[in-house]
Amino acid sequence: MRMNMNNPVLVKEVKLRFRSLKSFTGILFYLIAMSIFVFGFIFLTTAFTGTGFFRPEESFFLFGLLTFIQLGLILFITPGLTAGTISTEREKQTLNILLTTSQSSMQIILGKLSSSIAFLVLMLIAGLPIYSLVFLFGGISPGQLGLIFLFFFLTMLTVGSIGVMFSTITRKTIVSMIATYGTMIFLAGVTAFFFMITIQVNMLGSGVTQSPSPLAHFWASINPGILIFSLLNPMTEDFVNEATKIDFPVWAGYTIFYVLLAASAITISIKKLRVNMKKQK
Incomplete structure (x- = not known):
């Protein structure tokens, strides 16, 4: 832990990223868009009902929409922030010096x-006041919000x-971004x-008595959308198990798979960083 806190690379990257006007401009426009969406949803809901009340079930529906917007934000922005971390240094010919x-x-x-993750965490924290509006109308527990953010x-x-990892093992940033976004499309869409x-194949092959399908459960467990659905509505998990x-x-399968995937990707990045350097020589 002390090594990480005294990491000059982390300190430099954080200073460059958090001192950039573009970073905070992006957060500003993100918060403005989220605020317009939330207040517009509340206004339209109360206007169409004609009662002027915002019921707890409507608050829960708004919370679900915000949660999936945040998930889409993570899947879309994170590759753009991390897929060029090493390959950009290589293209600028500063990797050798580093x-x-x-x-x-x-x-x-x-x-x-860590610098890229810190910026994304800042975006999530900045959106917490908007998230907190749903607590005014009920239907959401703080524990549920904390679990989703975890x-x-x-x-x-x-x-x-x-x-x-892709930025380390590839020499071009564009190739790294394509590979990273391709992986996200696979995890978020192809797995579903x-x-x-x-x-369907298991039901057709099993006949009347359906046999267990570990492969189908695996595909469901590694899909971020299905996980969020199961956290918002426990009946989703019951449907998957049935x-x-x-x-x-x-959530247990998701945690195990993603922890192993993150650890493997970091390990490969560390081992391949200087190997690529030797190949360039």
């Missing part, structure tokens, strides 16, 4: 990754680690498609 310093490969990789952080960490296909005949929490 590698000749006393900083280890772990310090460089973790410094680059899985947001795990998703950010994993997606960021994948972006840094595979889940539905696997369920469809796959596997009684295992979706």
Whole structure:
């Protein structure tokens, strides 16, 4: 922990990112867009009902919309922040200088990754006052909000680690971004498609008595959208367990897979950082 706190790469990256006018301009426009969406939703809901009241079930629906907007934000912005961390240094021909310093490969990789994650965490924290509006109307518990933000952080960490990994093993930023976004499309969309296909194949092959389908449960467990649905509505997890005949929490499978994926991506990045440097020579 002391090594991470004294990481010069992290200090430099944080200063550059948080002193940039573009960073805070982006946060400003993000908060303005979120505020317009929330207040517009409340206004339209109360206007169409004609009662002037905002019911708890409507507050829960608004919370669900905000949650999926945040998830889309994480999946869309995180690759853009991390997919060029190392490849940009290589394209600017500054990676050689960075590698000749006393900083280890772990310090460089973790410094680059941590600065990007810190900016995303700042965006989530900045949006908390908007999220807090739903508590005024009921329907949401603070524990539910905390649990969702915890899985947001795990998703950010994993997606960021994948972006840094591709940025390390590829020489071009555009290639790294395409690979990272492709991975996000697979995790967020293709896994849901595979889940539905696997369920249908299992039902057709099993006949009257449906057999357990671990593969279908795996596809459901690694999909961020299904996880958020299960956290917002426990009936979603019951549906997944019933469809796959596997009684295992979706959040547990998601946590295990994404922690292992993040650890593997970081390990590969650390091991390949100086290997690529030697190949360039």
